[in-house]
Amino acid sequence: MIEFTINGNTRQLDIEPEMPLLWALRNELGLTGTKFGCGIAACGACTVHVDGQPVRSCVTPVSAVRNSQVTTIEGLTVNAAGNPALTAVQQAWIDHQVPQCGYCQSGMIMAVSALLADNPNPDEAAIERSVSNVCRCGTYPRVSKAIRAIIADNAGSAASAQGDTV
Amino acid sequence: MKMNRRLFLLGTTVIGGGLLLGYAVTRPDRQSLANRDHTSAGQSFLTTWLRIDPDNQVTVVVPHSEMGQGVLTSLPMMAADEMDADWNQVRVEQAPATDLFANGVLIKGFAMSMGLTVPAFLDRTVNFATLKAAEIMNMQITGGSSSVRFTGEMGMRAAGAAAREMLINAAAAQWDVAASECDARNSYIYHDASGRSASFGELASAAALFEPPRNPTLKTPDRFTLMGTAVPRVDIPAKVDGSAMYGIDARPDGMLYAAVTTAPVFGGKLTRVDNVDAVMQRRGVERVIELEDAVAVVADNYWRASEALKQLQPVFTGAEFDDVNSSDIFTQFDTALDSAERNEDVHAGDAAEAFAGAAEIIDARYRVPYLAHAAMEPMNCTVHFHDGRCDVWTGTQDNLGIRGRVATVAELNENDVTVHPFYLGGGFGRRLPQSTNTIDQATRIASHFDVPVQTLWSREEDTRQDYYRPAVSSRFRAGLDSNGQLVAWENVYIGKNEPVEAAHIAYQVANQQIDYVESPTHVPFGAWRSVAHSQHSFFLESFTDELAWHAKQDPLQYRLAMLSDKPRHRRVLQEAATRAGWTTPAPEGRARGIALQESFGSIVAEVAEVSLTEDGAVRVNKVVCAIDCGRVVNPDTAASQVESGIIYGLTAAMYGQISIESGRVKESNFHDYEMLRLADSPEIEVILLESDDAAIGGLGEPATPPISAAVTNALYALTGQRVRELPLKHYRFTPTPIEAAGNA
Numbered sequence: 074m075i076e077f078t079i080n081g082n083t084r085q086l087d088i089e090p091e092m093p094l095l096w097a098l099r100n101e102l103g104l105t106g107t108k109f110g111c112g113i114a115a116c117g118a119c120t121v122h123v124d125g126q127p128v129r130s131c132v133t134p135v136s137a138v139r140n141s142q143v144t145t146i147e148g149l150t151v152n153a154a155g156n157p158a159l160t161a162v163q164q165a166w167i168d169h170q171v172p173q174c175g176y177c178q179s180g181m182i183m184a185v186s187a188l189l190a191d192n193p194n195p196d197e198a199a200i201e202r203s204v205s206n207v208c209r210c211g212t213y214p215r216v217s218k219a220i221r222a223i224i225a226d227n228a229g230s231a232a233s234a235q236g237d238t239v
Numbered sequence: 240m241k242m243n244r245r246l247f248l249l250g251t252t253v254i255g256g257g258l259l260l261g262y263a264v265t266r267p268d269r270q271s272l273a274n275r276d277h278t279s280a281g282q283s284f285l286t287t288w289l290r291i292d293p294d295n296q297v298t299v300v301v302p303h304s305e306m307g308q309g310v311l312t313s314l315p316m317m318a319a320d321e322m323d324a325d326w327n328q329v330r331v332e333q334a335p336a337t338d339l340f341a342n343g344v345l346i347k348g349f350a351m352s353m354g355l356t357v358p359a360f361l362d363r364t365v366n367f368a369t370l371k372a373a374e375i376m377n378m379q380i381t382g383g384s385s386s387v388r389f390t391g392e393m394g395m396r397a398a399g400a401a402a403r404e405m406l407i408n409a410a411a412a413q414w415d416v417a418a419s420e421c422d423a424r425n426s427y428i429y430h431d432a433s434g435r436s437a438s439f440g441e442l443a444s445a446a447a448l449f450e451p452p453r454n455p456t457l458k459t460p461d462r463f464t465l466m467g468t469a470v471p472r473v474d475i476p477a478k479v480d481g482s483a484m485y486g487i488d489a490r491p492d493g494m495l496y497a498a499v500t501t502a503p504v505f506g507g508k509l510t511r512v513d514n515v516d517a518v519m520q521r522r523g524v525e526r527v528i529e530l531e532d533a534v535a536v537v538a539d540n541y542w543r544a545s546e547a548l549k550q551l552q553p554v555f556t557g558a559e560f561d562d563v564n565s566s567d568i569f570t571q572f573d574t575a576l577d578s579a580e581r582n583e584d585v586h587a588g589d590a591a592e593a594f595a596g597a598a599e600i601i602d603a604r605y606r607v608p609y610l611a612h613a614a615m616e617p618m619n620c621t622v623h624f625h626d627g628r629c630d631v632w633t634g635t636q637d638n639l640g641i642r643g644r645v646a647t648v649a650e651l652n653e654n655d656v657t658v659h660p661f662y663l664g665g666g667f668g669r670r671l672p673q674s675t676n677t678i679d680q681a682t683r684i685a686s687h688f689d690v691p692v693q694t695l696w697s698r699e700e701d702t703r704q705d706y707y708r709p710a711v712s713s714r715f716r717a718g719l720d721s722n723g724q725l726v727a728w729e730n731v732y733i734g735k736n737e738p739v740e741a742a743h744i745a746y747q748v749a750n751q752q753i754d755y756v757e758s759p760t761h762v763p764f765g766a767w768r769s770v771a772h773s774q775h776s777f778f779l780e781s782f783t784d785e786l787a788w789h790a791k792q793d794p795l796q797y798r799l800a801m802l803s804d805k806p807r808h809r810r811v812l813q814e815a816a817t818r819a820g821w822t823t824p825a826p827e828g829r830a831r832g833i834a835l836q837e838s839f840g841s842i843v844a845e846v847a848e849v850s851l852t853e854d855g856a857v858r859v860n861k862v863v864c865a866i867d868c869g870r871v872v873n874p875d876t877a878a879s880q881v882e883s884g885i886i887y888g889l890t891a892a893m894y895g896q897i898s899i900e901s902g903r904v905k906e907s908n909f910h911d912y913e914m915l916r917l918a919d920s921p922e923i924e925v926i927l928l929e930s931d932d933a934a935i936g937g938l939g940e941p942a943t944p945p946i947s948a949a950v951t952n953a954l955y956a957l958t959g960q961r962v963r964e965l966p967l968k969h970y971r972f973t974p975t976p977i978e979a980a981g982n983a
Contacts, residue, residue, distance in 0.1 A: 088540075089522065096542035100496065105488035106481020108664070109541075110615055111698040115909035118615060146481030163479040170471060170875055173307030173883055175478030176485060176615040176664030201918035207909060209615050209665050210307045211886020213920035215879065 075135045079104070080148025090136035094128075095119045097135050098145060106146040106179050110207065117206030120180035120187075121145050127187035127203075146179040149186060161226065162186045165219040173210035181206045185220060193227040289318060289402050290332075295426055295440030297324045299395070302334040304636050305474050306663035306670070307883070308939045309876035312472045316872060317391045320465040321399030321458060323423035324439065331473050333660045334638075391872065392935060400455035402446070409446035410437055460870070469875035474662070486661040489621045489632035493690040495525055498545035498697065499680055501533040501704050502555040504902035505761050508532050513552035521547045528684050535684050541695055560761040560902040565710070568760050568899060569606060572712035572733045576604075581731060581754035585743055588750035590718075593727035597718030601789055605715070605778040605963045609897035610708040610767060611904075611912060616664020617701045620681035623691035628655035630691070633678070634663035640672030648682040667887070668766030674706040702912055703904040706765025707897055709734055713742075713778040718750070723790045725801070726750060732775070733758050738838070741771035744779055745808055745837060746801035762899060768887055769940040772838040776944030777892075777951070777965065780834035784952040785961060794952060795821055795833055807867050807930055808835060811844040814926050815865035819846035828974065829860060832952025834945035841868040841936030845885070847921075847949035849957060855971035858919070859889060859950055864942055865926040869933035877938050878925040884942030885923055890915040892947040893967050913968070 076085045079102060086101055098104040098121070107130060110118030114129040121130045122144040123137075150157050159167070162185050172178040181204065188195055188203040195203070200220055208216070290298040299315035311331050319329045403423050410428040411418040414435055422429050429436045460467070477483040502508060512534050515527050523543035528535040534553045538544035594600060621632040622645065629649055635641045638658045646653040663670055672678065681694035696704070711733050718727030727750040732742055735755045742753055767773065787797035795816050802808045812835055816822075825831050829850045836843055848861040862885055871877050894913040898905040906912040951962040958972040 092540075092542050096540060100540045100542070103490060104481075105484070105490070108485075108615070109487065109617065109695075111909050113698070113908055113910065116615070116914075150480045159479070166479045167471070167475055170475060170879065172475055172478035173309075173879060174615065174663060174665045175307065175474070175483050176662075178478050179481050182479060204917050207615065207914045207916060209613060209667070209887070209890075209914065211883040211890075211915070211920070212879075213886060213915075213917045214882050214923050216917060217920070 075139055077135070077138045077140060078142045080144060080151065086135070088135060091134045094121065094123075094130035094133045094135050094138055094143065098130065098143075104145050104147055108176055108179055110177065110180070115207070116177070116180075117184055118177050118180040120183040120206065122183060122187055125187065125190065127184050144183075146183060149183065160186060161223055162189065162219075165223050169215050169219040169222065171212050171215040171219050173212055177206055177208045177210075178212075181208065181212075181216060185216070189220075189223060189227075193231075194224055289322070289398055291402070291439050291443035291446075293440045293443065295438040296328050296330055297322065297426065297439065298330045298332050300332050300334045304634070304638065304660065304663055304666070304670075305333075306634075306636065306666035308880055309472050309474075309873060311474050312470055313873045313876055314391050314395050315473075316465045316470055317395040318399035318402075320463055321396045321455075322403045322439075323425065323464070324399075325426040326465060326470065328426050396457055397455050400457050401452050404452050404455055405446040405449040406439055406442050408449045409442045413437070413442070413445065466872050467870075467874070470873055472876065483662050485616050485664045486621070486632060486634035487616055487619045487664065487693075487695060489659070489661065489691075489693065491621065491623060491630070491632065491691040494621065494623075495537050495539060495688065495690060495692045496541040496544045497528070497535045497537045497681070497684045497692050497694040498541065498548040499533050499535045499684075499694060499700060500548055500551075500553060501676070501680075501700065502558075503703065503904075504555070504558045504560055505763055506560060507555040507558045509534055509553055510556050511554040513554070514550060518547045518550050521550070526687065527551065528687055530680060530683055533680060535680070535694070537684065537688070537692060541693075545697060558761075558902060563761065563899060563902045565608065565899045568710060568762075569712060571760070572606070572710075572758055573604075575733060575756045575758035576712060576714045576731050578756060581756055582735070584735065584755050585751050585753040587748075588727075590727050590729055590750040590752035593750035594716065594718045594729070596720075597727060598721040599719045599723075600716055601719065601786060602714070602716045603782055603785060603961075603963060604712065605781065606712040607710060607774050607777060607965050608895070609710045609762060609764075609899070610891055610895045611702050611705040611897050611906070612665070612667045612669035612708075612767060613702065613909075613912060613914065614663075614665030614667055614669050617696045617698055618669070618677040619693060619695040620678050621691055621693040622681050622685035624649070624686055625689060627651075628657070629682075629685075630657045630659065632659045632661065632691075632693075633681075634661040634670060635672060636663070636666045636668075636670045637672050641678060644672045644675055644678050645682050648679050649686060667768045668770070669705065671766060674765045676704055676706075698909070699907040702897075702907050705897075705904075706763045708767035708773065709736065709764040710760075710762075711771075711774040711778075713775070715778070715782045717782070717786050719786075719790070725786055728752070730754070730778075731756060732778070736764075736771040737766070738770060738772065741775040741838075742779070744783075745805060745835065746783065746798070747804065748801070761902070768884070769838060769943040772836060772940070772944040773888065773891065773947075776834065776836040776838075777947040780836065780945060780948035781951055781961070781963065784832070784834075784948065784955065788955065798833070798835060807842050807933070808837065808844075811835070811842050811865040811867050811928060814928060815844040815846045815863050818865070818924060818926055819848065819861075819863040821846065830953050830957035832949050832954065832956055834948035834952060836941070836945040838941045838944055839937030839939075840934055841866055841938065841941040843867075843941045843945055845942070845945045845949040847946065847953045849950060849953040851957070851972055851974055855973060857893065857950070857954060857967045857970070857972070859893075859921040861922045861924070862889075862946065862949070863924045863926070865928060866938075866941060867928040867930055867933070868936035868938055868941070870929050870935050871927050872935070874927055877927055880938040881925045881927075881942040882923050884938075884940060885946050886915055886920060888943035888946035889921070889950070892950055892965055893919070896966050896968075 074085045098107050108118040110116035112131050114132040119131040123141050299318050303310045305311045315331050407421045426439045427436050523538040524547050525537045536544045536547040623630045642656045642658045646656045685692040713732040716729040720726045728748045730753045787794040831848050833846050843866045846863045850858050959975050
């Protein structure tokens with residue numbers, strides 16, 4: 074039995090410990106928002122969060138997430154109170170009309186969300202390093218714009234929060 | 240164009256340059272069919288494109304597949320605008336793959352009314368899409384080849400306008416007033432003189448009794464309310480929260496998963512499979528299926544199927560192509576190019592005489608390799624045989640085409656095959672039903688089961704069993720007179736594909752001899768975004784650039800001088816150049832290149848600004864693209880398609896290479912078939928231009944062709960090195976800027 078927490082719910086699965094997390098999610102748990110792209114951690118379509126860190130689930134055996142908190146795109150949308158709510162990244166993706174075919178965007182959004190949670194004001198180099206996901210529709214210019222808009226918003230709210238305390 | 244709208248209210252599309260889909264009509268028998276089969280209590284179809292519910296909701300049925308190009312938004316926008324519907328009360332629905340939405344008879348009638356002989360393949364049914372069919376349409380409809388151009392302009396707009404007229408007629412009859420005194424606004428019909436109004440929903444059932452107008456009056460652009468505005472795409476919310484469903488996400492009850500390996504050498508056959516017993520012992524494995532050229536493992540989980548497949552030992556026949564390498568193919572092409580067996584493409588003036596009298600002759604040879612599509616969603620198809628019929632779940636560029644293909648393979652009547660449409664995780668020409676291998680395999684594998692089976696290819700299989708963009712070699716000669724003017728153009732290239740005009744030049748050259756030679760290989764090929772334009776635009780615009788530099792002229796001015804009869808071409812070149820700062824020096828360490836290409840009814844100029852990395856590799860910093868597509872329906876979707884086309888073409892220029900080694904594809908996954916990523920994505924500026932009275936041009940493809948030459952032309956300006964073979968990943972450059980020429 075492999076036990077881990079998926080989007081806030083504890084689940085036990087009677088599966089092989091070496092089964093990649095991707096296939097446990099897609100084939101055993103019915104969570105199809107996480108996508109299969111390459112199977113070798115080269116494209117990022119399968120990115121999920123494990124204890125808040127971005128991992129490529131196609132090469133992560135379920136044994137490695139035993140007793141961990143796994144969050145997928147479906148779980149990202151649920152806020153702390155358990156209600157559906159778009160995150161700032163998802164809202165920016167809508168505002169900037171980022172997705173085209175959309176297939177890679179779950180992974181893209183998970184990668185960007187993890188980056189911004191870790192560093193609300195990353196520089197270009199950090200963005201390019203952390204967001205190495207492949208998008209065949211070439212949404213990169215809009216991904217860039219959306220990330221920069223979120224960073225600007227972060228800076229704005231940080232500034233106003235500072236202003237409030239003065 | 241003259242046509243009887245009642246008979247030929249016709250929608251078609253050409254996607255990936257090669258797809259023709261036919262759809263609904265307002266023929267009364269079809270309309271009654273539509274009302275019977277596709278409506279429930281109180282709903283009425285006014286035409287087969289639109290449905291109006293009593294609660295005033297308008298549903299626009301879109302007969303095309305959404306693969307990221309925004310068609311689920313732009314087509315309904317066109318209908319809703321003509322109808323004066325309230326966009327907030329418009330719902331979009333994907334058309335079911337049934338004959339109701341096919342228009343075989345109509346295409347046939349349409350073609351015959353133009354005096355054309357209908358090819359045999361159109362004479363059956365018309366769920367089939369072929370390049371030749373697209374060609375017929377292109378020949379008859381001036382320019383353009385896109386869902387917006389055909390379905391939108393001829394179907395959606397006419398249907399919306401027709402619905403509006405019928406609703407007004409219904410209101411006028413009800414109120415006993417003249418129709419001319421009524422008006423439509425925001426999904427209501429108003430009679431302002433008496434202050435009466437009624438919603439579309441209230442009038443729908445009465446309106447449906449009116450005969451659809453033969454020639455509904457379309458709005459003039461000044462009256463558009465939705466067309467020309469950046470309406471947000473309806474499919475995007477589901478694409479940010481993981482709820483959008485692609486073919487790979489189909490989960491019918493009891494489904495099993497199949498992993499497949501196909502003969503690595505195209506044309507090879509399966510002779511034997513070893514180790515089956517051991518594989519059958521593995522957890523979850525249901526069955527090993529042997530096909531003519533492939534073997535599949537079916538299990539209760541895809542990973543279990545694919546792990547088991549690795550343990551199988553299939554033996555494939557040695558094929559006659561076992562010893563073929565890419566170098567042999569290019570040698571074969573070179574021999575063919577130099578042979579006397581040429582086929583005429585364009586002959587104008589007297590090229591032979593012009594060359595004989597030329598003061599100077601310039602020649603060059605170009606080539607590009609095979610390319611895979613590499614759609615992000617690996618190829619897949621889910622099929623369920625039950626009760627003498629079958630259900631299919633997949634994302635495809637042609638739902639009716641898939642239905643026909645599955646029916647053929649399964650030996651079923653087409654009416655016994657139901658296709659469930661899904662979003663496409665990338666199309667780019669790969670998901671056309673002519674590229675049948677995945678569909679055929681999925682159907683044959685599932686035929687052994689009474690539960691649904693999802694056949695899913697690994698990325699390796701997807702890369703190695705594609706229908707590739709053809710490798711092409713092309714040979715040029717240019718004859719210059721004593722003033723250095725271009726007086727003769729000769730081009731011989733390998734393989735004539737679609738679109739037929741791909742190797743034609745826009746420039747005024749009096750004497751032209753453009754020929755092609757066929758030199759078939761065993762590598763399967765298919766439509767790849769922009770089809771033959773992607774190779775030929777690189778050749779034509781690179782060689783033109785060579786001639787400009789040779790003449791010591793500015794590459795922009797050189798082109799403009801040969802386009803005096805083409806104001807739209809001149810305009811895109813000038814707009815792109817101006818916005819790119821063409822006449823000002825590029826930033827230190829950078830240089831610019833320009834390229835021009837008309838395709839699918841749109842005219843595109845791109846300026847690339849490039850530099851070199853520390854180790855001499857290419858870095859594309861910026862691309863400015865000006866596109867004249869006639870008229871823009873949704874400027875934001877249009878810009879995103881242009882950005883997309885540039886990145887797709889740039890990926891090919893930088894990295895794209897499928898190599899043949901021992902008859903098979905060497906590359907396998909994204910580590911050796913590399914993709915452009917965020918880190919090497921350039922800044923892109925898109926300039927959308929409109930031309931009054933010009934037909935609407937395509938947007939999904941036209942930005943792809945010119946980018947390769949724009950980049951390599953910039954590289955020449957930066958390094959003095961002319962790139963005549965792609966991809967650029969094989970090159971390292973040193974900056975040796977050549978002196979700026981002409982006006983630059």
